[in-house]
Amino acid sequence: MELPKVAVKPMTDGAIAIVCEGEFDLDTVGVLAAACDRDAAGAELLVLDVARVAFADSSFLNVLIRLRNTRSVVLAGPLPSQLRRLLEMTGALELFEFHETAADPAA
Numbered sequence: 001m002e003l004p005k006v007a008v009k010p011m012t013d014g015a016i017a018i019v020c021e022g023e024f025d026l027d028t029v030g031v032l033a034a035a036c037d038r039d040a041a042g043a044e045l046l047v048l049d050v051a052r053v054a055f056a057d058s059s060f061l062n063v064l065i066r067l068r069n070t071r072s073v074v075l076a077g078p079l080p081s082q083l084r085r086l087l088e089m090t091g092a093l094e095l096f097e098f099h100e101t102a103a104d105p106a107a
Helices: 030-039 058-068 081-090
Strands: 005-010 016-024 045-056 072-076 097-099
Touching (some): 005 030, 016 030, 030 058, 045 081, 058 072
Parallel strands (some): 072 097
Antiparallel strands (some): 005 016
């Protein structure tokens, strides 16, 4: 199992980018939830770069939906096929805005 990594990066417009990498399931999704709650709590726009998500289960989807219910969320980067299938099968694909290229956080 590829342990997940989450990096929080401020963007020029006041949004926060969260770069997700690795496998996210019930045992590991807390890393993402904690980063969003702790480091991006005040952001009105959250850009989640999901290009390097190797695996995501319903726990990951639950965090995405919870975030979407509290602020604007954009999924950025090429959407991994497994994550796309999860979103399609659950009917959640239409809930999110997508950007085909990864976010470009401020230096």
